[in-house]
Amino acid sequence: MSQDIFLDTDIIMKRAFGDVAVKKAIDDYIKDANKSATTYIKAELNRGIIRDVIFLHSVLAEERDLPTVFARLKSFPTTERQRKRRLEILERISDKRQLRIADTITKLESLIFALSRSMLLQDIALVPSGTKCALANREIEKRHLSYSIDTSCTRQSPVCSVADYMKTNLAYLKNIDAFVRSYPHFYKLRRVLAEVAKDPRKAKGRNCLTLGDVIICLDSPDGYGIASTNAKDFEPICKCLGKPFIRIVL
Amino acid sequence: MTALRQSSRRRIIRTKKVTYETIIEEICEEDISPQFLEITPDIGQVLLTYSSPSTDFLGFGPEMNTIKECVSSVEDSFDDFTERQMHLTNLRNALIELRGKVNLSRRGLLRTVNMCIDTLTNNKSESLTKTQWRALKFVLSRTNESMRDDETDDLEEILLESGLKPIPAMDGIADLYEEP
Numbered sequence: 275m276s277q278d279i280f281l282d283t284d285i286i287m288k289r290a291f292g293d294v295a296v297k298k299a300i301d302d303y304i305k306d307a308n309k310s311a312t313t314y315i316k317a318e319l320n321r322g323i324i325r326d327v328i329f330l331h332s333v334l335a336e337e338r339d340l341p342t343v344f345a346r347l348k349s350f351p352t353t354e355r356q357r358k359r360r361l362e363i364l365e366r367i368s369d370k371r372q373l374r375i376a377d378t379i380t381k382l383e384s385l386i387f388a389l390s391r392s393m394l395l396q397d398i399a400l401v402p403s404g405t406k407c408a409l410a411n412r413e414i415e416k417r418h419l420s421y422s423i424d425t426s427c428t429r430q431s432p433v434c435s436v437a438d439y440m441k442t443n444l445a446y447l448k449n450i451d452a453f454v455r456s457y458p459h460f461y462k463l464r465r466v467l468a469e470v471a472k473d474p475r476k477a478k479g480r481n482c483l484t485l486g487d488v489i490i491c492l493d494s495p496d497g498y499g500i501a502s503t504n505a506k507d508f509e510p511i512c513k514c515l516g517k518p519f520i521r522i523v524l
Numbered sequence: 525m526t527a528l529r530q531s532s533r534r535r536i537i538r539t540k541k542v543t544y545e546t547i548i549e550e551i552c553e554e555d556i557s558p559q560f561l562e563i564t565p566d567i568g569q570v571l572l573t574y575s576s577p578s579t580d581f582l583g584f585g586p587e588m589n590t591i592k593e594c595v596s597s598v599e600d601s602f603d604d605f606t607e608r609q610m611h612l613t614n615l616r617n618a619l620i621e622l623r624g625k626v627n628l629s630r631r632g633l634l635r636t637v638n639m640c641i642d643t644l645t646n647n648k649s650e651s652l653t654k655t656q657w658r659a660l661k662f663v664l665s666r667t668n669e670s671m672r673d674d675e676t677d678d679l680e681e682i683l684l685e686s687g688l689k690p691i692p693a694m695d696g697i698a699d700l701y702e703e704p
Contacts, residue, residue, distance in 0.1 A: 287698040294695055322701050359700040367692045376628040380635035381642065385691045387680050393691075419631070419673070507703070 277307045279520060280494040281398060282487070282502040283318045286311065288524075290394050291323070299524050304501065311395065312493035314403035316410040318486065321425050324389050324414065326360055328421045330367075331382045335420060340368055340375050386421050390414040403493045404439040405482070429478040436482050436489075441474040443492055450488060450514045457510060463488070491515050584669070587622040594618050595661060602657060609649040616644040632671030639680055639690035640664065646689040659686035 281304070289300045333350075337343045347361055365371065367385070368378040390413065403410065408428035415422050428434050440447060451467040454460040466484045469476040477485060487504075491511050494500050499518040502508040512519035594615035601607035619641050626634045643660055663679045683690040 284698075284702060287701050291694045291698040292696065293699075296698075297695070323697075355700075355704070359697075362700055363694065363697060366694045366697065369692075376634060377623065377638055379628070380631065380638050381692045383635055384639050384642070384680055385694075387677055388684060388691045391681065391684060393684065504702075 278498045279304060279307045279309060279501045280401075280490075280498040281309060281311045281315075282490050282500065282504065282508065283315045283322075284504050285501055285522065286315060286319070286394050286398070287323070288503065292524075296524050300503075300522060303522055309398045310401055310495065310498060311398050312403045312490055313400050313410040314405055314407055314486070314489050314493060316395070316400070317403075317407045319389075319394060320409055320412055320423060324386075324423060325425045326356070326363060327382060327386055327389065328414065328423055330360055330364055331379065331386060331421055334375060334379045334382065337375065340364075340371055340373075340378065343375070344371070386414060401493060401495055403489065404435065404442075405489055406433050406435040406439075407482075408433045427479055427482070429482070434478060436477045436485075437474040439489075439492070440470050440477040440485075444471065444474070446492070446515055447471060447488070450511055453514045454510050459506065460510075487511055491517055584622055584625060587618065587625065590618040591615065591622065591664065595664060598657065599661070602654065605650050608652075612644055612649045612652075616641060619644070630669055630671075632673055632676045633667065633669055635673075635676050636663065636667050636671060636679055639676075639683065640667075642692055643683055643688045643690045646691075646693055653687075656686045656688050659683055659688060 285300060285304075288296050289304075290297075292300065330347075333346060334343055337346065343364065344361065347357065347364065350357065350360075352360075364378070367373075367381050373381075408431050409425065412424055429436075447467050447470060451464055451471070454464060462484055466476070466481045469481065470485070482489075487507050488511055491500055491508070492515070494517055499520040500508060500512050501520040501522055503522050503524055505519070505521045509519050509521065594611055597611040598608060598615060601611060619637055623634065623637045623641065626637060628634065640660065640663060647656065659682050663683060666675070666679055680690055
């Protein structure tokens with residue numbers, strides 16, 4: 275009988291965009307399993323790689339050559355992490371700057387199309403997240419030759435149920451808070467858990483991102499093992515919630 | 525505004541103005557097994573009827589002739605892995621040659637050529653299945669100078685459906701998305 279596994283965002287990203295050996299290791303492990311994931315992951319993908327490639331396409335469409343694009347990206351006002359990511363994606367797509375800007379644009383368009391076709395989630399059954407995050411339902415839109423996706427947080431939307439979801443699971447959150455006290459790398463999560471314990475509405479917005487791993491674990495159906503390469507963060511949370519954890523060693 | 529997700533797998537192929545279902549029915553009467561159709565119906569239909577690249581290339585005759593020759597060579601020697609490898613490399617090089625002569629004024633063509641090059645780069649010859657090869661052949665057969673963007677989307681969907689990767693390789697990018 276096939277194993278039932280619940281995938282986190284990291285595994286889904288590495289399966290498509292990891293190193294060759296990593297992709298093979300993940301595929302070998304999960305290819306015969308019943309794969310499932312939460313719709314919350316779609317929100318994370320929309321905010322991450324999909325937003326980055328659409329941004330890059332918009333910059334390429336405005337510039338006359340690749341050196342100009344690279345120069346602009348280097349000074350573009352954003353976080354260092356995001357800048358590094360975007361430059362690296364462009365390096366790959368332009369074949370280390372060997373291609374023309376025209377080729378790079380059309381290759382990026384093919385990538386955006388593939389992502390819009392849920393290339394990353396093709397054989398994965400999606401379970402609706404308890405957060406009911408509306409960002410997970412947003413799709414890439416195309417108008418003439420430009421693309422867009424609204425990745426703004428939907429905290430103001432009446433649909434956003436993260437506060438109620440946290441309130442329902444408050445007992446679990448308290449368990450997690452107590453359990454991860456001995457792990458220094460959870461300091462940010464603990465700060466957010468403390469705030470949410472006082473007022474569940476604090477789970478909205480930026481704090482929702484910090485709670486991402488907890489939400490993924492809470493969303494997993496009974497009987498599914500939560501598979502991740504990130505044992506450091508997921509294993510303690512799974513232990514608190516009494517959910518089986520599958521460590522994928524790469 | 526068009527939500528890309530809304531498009532159906534069974535859209536009309538505009539160049540031929542027939543639906544996938546119609547083509548499937550026509551070909552079905554020839555020699556494609558029902559089992560094969562069940563697996564990839566919209567790829568399976570194209571295999572026998574439209575097997576050579578389009579001749580609609582007024583400006584790129586010599587390049588397209590080379591591509592046609594390469595396609596025939598792969599077709600003739602598909603079962604021989606060594607021959608297949610060599611001819612697919614020739615096909616990839618011929619596509620690179622064509623790409624150098626196409627600019628953004630023929631955006632659909634340029635994107636399709638790049639898709640085919642990426643497909644051949646990402647999918648090694650020895651792992652290429654007959655179904656996938658036929659899908660790629662079909663895409664080449666529908667490639668022409670005046671392709672519209674939505675036609676290119678249809679062709680990319682065919683490649684994706686057959687399990688090919690018509691997108692640029694981005695191995696290792698995932699690490700940059702890990703939480704610090």
